[in-house]
Amino acid sequence: MADLHFELVTPERLIRSEDVHMVVVPGSEGEFGVLAGHAPFMSTIRDGEVAIYKTAGSSPERIAIEGGFAEVNDKGLTVLAEKADVPA
Incomplete structure (x- = not known):
């Protein structure tokens, strides 16, 4: 399967801004996973962690985020977070 642009x-x-296998986002209605080819949609996001899987079967990299929106479209997944705690 093709990679997802995140x-x-x-x-x-x-x-x-990178191509990954899958991303799991803490949506306000619950967590959701996005792979390449996902149907377009938008969601608000709650405070939590975005889990980024660079390849199938890999351990995720986690980034804490606070609030915002997520949009999935034909170009990929964009998470617009109010704040992100990026590991050093």
Whole structure:
């Protein structure tokens, strides 16, 4: 399966822009996973962690986020977070 283009953005800067296997997002209605080819939609997000799987079967990299929106479209997944705690 093709890779998913993922972007994580805060008001201050672009945190990530890369192709990954899957991303799990803490939606306000519950967590949801996004793979390449996912149906388009938008969701508000709650405070939690975005889990980024770079390849199938890999351990996820986790980034804590606070609030915002997620949009899935034909170009990929964009998470617009109010705040993101990026590991050093």
